[in-house]
Amino acid sequence: MTSFLNKNRPPVFCPGCTHDRITKGLDKTMVDLGFRADNTVIVTDIGCSGLFDTFFNVHALHGVHGRALTYAAGLKLADPSLNVIVTMGDGGLGIGGAHVLAACRKNLDLTLIILNNFNFGMTGGQYSATTPTDAIVGSEFLNQAEIPIDICRVAKAAGATYVSRISGHDAGLSDELGRAIQHKGFSVVETLGMCTGRYTKKNQLTPKVIDSMIEEMPREGGVVEENMRPEYGERYRALAEEKGKFPEPLIIEKTYELKDPKRQEMVILGSAGMRIVTAGDIVCYAGIAAGLNASIKNDYNITVLRGQSVSEILLSPEKITYTGLESPAVVLALSDEGVQRRQKIFANLSADTFVLKEASVTIPDTPAQVEEIDFKPLKIRKPDWALASLGILAKKELVITRDMLESALKSRFNDKVYNLAMETINKVA
Amino acid sequence: MALAFMEGNEAVARGAMAAGCNFFAGYPITPATTIFNNMLKMLPPKGGICVQGEDEIASMGYCIGAAMAGKKVLTATSGPGISLYSEHISFAIGSEIPMVIADVQRLGPSTGSATRGADSDIQFLRWGSTSGVPVIVLAPKDVRDCYWLTVQAFNYAERFRCPVFIASNKEIGMTKESFDLDAVQLPELMERTQFKGEAFLPFEAEPDKAPPFLPIGGKTLVRQTSSTHGPDGYITIDPNTIADCQERLRKKIHAHREEISLVEENMVPGTDTLVISYGITSRAVEDAAAALAEKGRPVSTLSLKTLWPVPEQVLIRAAERFSRIVVIEMNLGQYVNDIRRILQGKQVDFYGQMNGVLIPPVKIMEAIEND
Numbered sequence: 001m002t003s004f005l006n007k008n009r010p011p012v013f014c015p016g017c018t019h020d021r022i023t024k025g026l027d028k029t030m031v032d033l034g035f036r037a038d039n040t041v042i043v044t045d046i047g048c049s050g051l052f053d054t055f056f057n058v059h060a061l062h063g064v065h066g067r068a069l070t071y072a073a074g075l076k077l078a079d080p081s082l083n084v085i086v087t088m089g090d091g092g093l094g095i096g097g098a099h100v101l102a103a104c105r106k107n108l109d110l111t112l113i114i115l116n117n118f119n120f121g122m123t124g125g126q127y128s129a130t131t132p133t134d135a136i137v138g139s140e141f142l143n144q145a146e147i148p149i150d151i152c153r154v155a156k157a158a159g160a161t162y163v164s165r166i167s168g169h170d171a172g173l174s175d176e177l178g179r180a181i182q183h184k185g186f187s188v189v190e191t192l193g194m195c196t197g198r199y200t201k202k203n204q205l206t207p208k209v210i211d212s213m214i215e216e217m218p219r220e221g222g223v224v225e226e227n228m229r230p231e232y233g234e235r236y237r238a239l240a241e242e243k244g245k246f247p248e249p250l251i252i253e254k255t256y257e258l259k260d261p262k263r264q265e266m267v268i269l270g271s272a273g274m275r276i277v278t279a280g281d282i283v284c285y286a287g288i289a290a291g292l293n294a295s296i297k298n299d300y301n302i303t304v305l306r307g308q309s310v311s312e313i314l315l316s317p318e319k320i321t322y323t324g325l326e327s328p329a330v331v332l333a334l335s336d337e338g339v340q341r342r343q344k345i346f347a348n349l350s351a352d353t354f355v356l357k358e359a360s361v362t363i364p365d366t367p368a369q370v371e372e373i374d375f376k377p378l379k380i381r382k383p384d385w386a387l388a389s390l391g392i393l394a395k396k397e398l399v400i401t402r403d404m405l406e407s408a409l410k411s412r413f414n415d416k417v418y419n420l421a422m423e424t425i426n427k428v429a
Numbered sequence: 430m431a432l433a434f435m436e437g438n439e440a441v442a443r444g445a446m447a448a449g450c451n452f453f454a455g456y457p458i459t460p461a462t463t464i465f466n467n468m469l470k471m472l473p474p475k476g477g478i479c480v481q482g483e484d485e486i487a488s489m490g491y492c493i494g495a496a497m498a499g500k501k502v503l504t505a506t507s508g509p510g511i512s513l514y515s516e517h518i519s520f521a522i523g524s525e526i527p528m529v530i531a532d533v534q535r536l537g538p539s540t541g542s543a544t545r546g547a548d549s550d551i552q553f554l555r556w557g558s559t560s561g562v563p564v565i566v567l568a569p570k571d572v573r574d575c576y577w578l579t580v581q582a583f584n585y586a587e588r589f590r591c592p593v594f595i596a597s598n599k600e601i602g603m604t605k606e607s608f609d610l611d612a613v614q615l616p617e618l619m620e621r622t623q624f625k626g627e628a629f630l631p632f633e634a635e636p637d638k639a640p641p642f643l644p645i646g647g648k649t650l651v652r653q654t655s656s657t658h659g660p661d662g663y664i665t666i667d668p669n670t671i672a673d674c675q676e677r678l679r680k681k682i683h684a685h686r687e688e689i690s691l692v693e694e695n696m697v698p699g700t701d702t703l704v705i706s707y708g709i710t711s712r713a714v715e716d717a718a719a720a721l722a723e724k725g726r727p728v729s730t731l732s733l734k735t736l737w738p739v740p741e742q743v744l745i746r747a748a749e750r751f752s753r754i755v756v757i758e759m760n761l762g763q764y765v766n767d768i769r770r771i772l773q774g775k776q777v778d779f780y781g782q783m784n785g786v787l788i789p790p791v792k793i794m795e796a797i798e799n800d
């Protein structure tokens with residue numbers, strides 16, 4: 001291939017625009033590297049730099065402002081054999097900052113060419129993330145109150161493995177782009193250039209001035225030794241490969257028949273750390289093993305280690321439709337936090353409802369039958385209260401039976417944990 | 430007899446796997462996070478890819494890139510995330526990028542309540558893009574629906590080359606239920622049509638169809654763009670080309686809307702009232718209908734699984750013989766106006782609730798009895 005440039009769509013940049021040189025420079029790089037069009041993709045976003053994809057006869061994806069790196073990552077992850085080159089202006093750099101940082105941290109094998117011309121060319125020369133404080137741009141005085149970003153410093157700090165800065169007018173541009181593209185990992189090349197249509201009308205910027213700007217900035221030498229590490233895609237695939245086992249769905253066999261299956265609702269009111277959700281699950285397993293339908297909803301604090309933990313469980317021989325509880329048969333009141341969370345239900349419980357209340361817990365007045373249990377003298381620790389309560393229910397044949405409970409525990413736990421659980425249950429049974 | 434026991438979010442993930450999904454990118458957000466967690470366990474053993482974006486915008490961007498490389502992609506989020514997805518939803522709609530987006534809705538507006546359910550986003554999903562181009566939105570009512578509707582969503586995404594939304598709800602996504610997994614009949618899988626001809630133009634298609642697909646990275650060069658384009662995938666300002674493209678985007682879904690009309694109905698002879706609902710609310714409606722039948726005041730019910738495009742003909746046919754329609758929604762009325770539009774001339778009453786909890790059957794009974 002002697003050129004990838006699309007003869008039908010020649011570059012349309014303003015005369016003197018550095019983008020034009022970079023277009024040709026990138027073309028030469030791809031020719032020099034012996035690229036194939038069919039495994040190369042140019043990804044662009046918005047602005048004059050976003051026209052790049054149209055000038056080349058390679059695969060192209062042109063998207064939303066600042067997001068080019070995200071499409072590039074998706075493409076590269078999906079097809080690691082692709083050469084993925086991203087062009088982005090200083091506008092895209094600013095709006096897509098989070099994506100630049102993430103790309104640096106990930107180190108996916110992509111090349112980002114930043115076309116920094118110090119302003120938004122396409123929309124009228126407004127200031128961008130790289131506009132010098134003393135520049136005269138189309139944003140009145142706003143740039144004078146900010147400082148420009150040095151993206152090379154940022155990229156290095158964020159973990160990029162290749163960072164360089166070069167003038168778009170440098171004779172070595174093609175070679176530099178080639179080094180960046182050949183680097184395995186995420187490489188950033190910041191090119192500095194002139195927007196003749198906007199920026200240079202009011203600001204003294206020539207290739208010479210750009211050279212002296214680069215002189216004055218810290219030197220960027222390409223490979224960033226201290227950041228060197230495996231490429232993200234390879235690392236990802238190696239880690240993913242160790243995950244060999246597909247998690248099959250949990251299927252619970254019906255193992256016995258209930259004499260008189262009824263719809264049963266149950267609420268467990270507890271706190272974080274009391275294994276409320278586990279106890280709720282066990283009730284559901286027990287119900288399903290007895291041929292019932294089951295549903296469970298859990299309500300816990302977003303700070304999971306503190307606050308209430310409430311489980312609402314429904315067992316029914318019929319299909320379960322509405323999953324809100326209407327008249328619970330059983331309420332386990334195991335912590336004040338949990339009780340406070342569902343305070344309102346107590347006054348409306350029916351006289352048939354069985355409330356099991358731990359001795360330390362206070363509950364509002366209720367017409368339900370209340371039984372108190374003190375787990376302390378039984379030497380049952382708080383994290384086992386919910387489980388022990390299930391033992392009490394099984395003994396009374398409320399919601400679950402002893403058989404149901406035992407088989408549910410067996411299906412949920414390994415032998416060791418099962419034996420410990422049965423020890424707890426036997427303390428109350 | 431054996432029953433599976435899982436939450437709606439796991440069922441979405443299992444549906445996606447059954448549909449051949451091989452790429453997921455997402456960002457943690459309650460109550461959708463467990464879809465991500467499940468995909469992270471399920472995809473790697475099957476050779477698929479599952480990654481976390483740096484934010485929701487990036488997650489969608491990863492999905493767009495992967496879909497254009499030929500992957501079948503899923504992402505999942507909730508209200509605050511769907512807001513951030515919006516710019517890329519527009520991209521996927523306008524540039525015909527197949528993907529499935531699960532929105533496990535929570536109470537809005539804004540950050541709202543992370544752990545409280547509501548059907549907050551029904552209008553957002555339809556209109557949360559720049560263009561007004563039709564989209565496909567499916568609403569599961571239970572865990573079983575989460576499973577098979579996700580497969581259906583992938584089929585639609587592939588066939589119509591568009592994003593397809595699963596409008597789930599915290600109350601389904603994070604509620605575990607038993608169901609007979611083996612008895613679920615999954616729809617036959619559909620894949621996007623691959624281009625077979627000579628000269629490939631990435632957006633050349635029949636006037637009411639999606640264009641045949643070729644992946645970025647294949648032998649034939651592919652162009653994808655978020656900008657207004659003609660069949661060749663280059664920016665155009667030609668009004669006729671633009672008009673044709675816009676019309677096709679509309680028609681490719683609109684002309685096939687009857688094939689996308691998924692509903693569940695329970696027509697009871699001799700009833701004068703039809704109760705229309707969708708999602709989790711349909712379950713309380715079933716209970717309310719059963720209780721009313723017991724009281725000697727039976728009603729018929731229609732539960733919509735396809736919300737967008739509005740299943741117009743189904744609604745017209747179903748409502749024909751009823752003098753009164755009652756619409757129940759877990760919001761303050763996001764869909765009822767479309768039903769009023771379609772069933773003009775009928776008495777359409779509405780009950781909605783937006784307080785973070787499920788609408789109980791008694792409220793629905795009251796709404797039905799208060800005519």
Ligand code: SF4
Nearest residue numbers: 014017048121196197
């Ligand atoms: S406006 Fe500036 S960046 Fe855009 S083409 Fe003209 S000179 Fe180049």
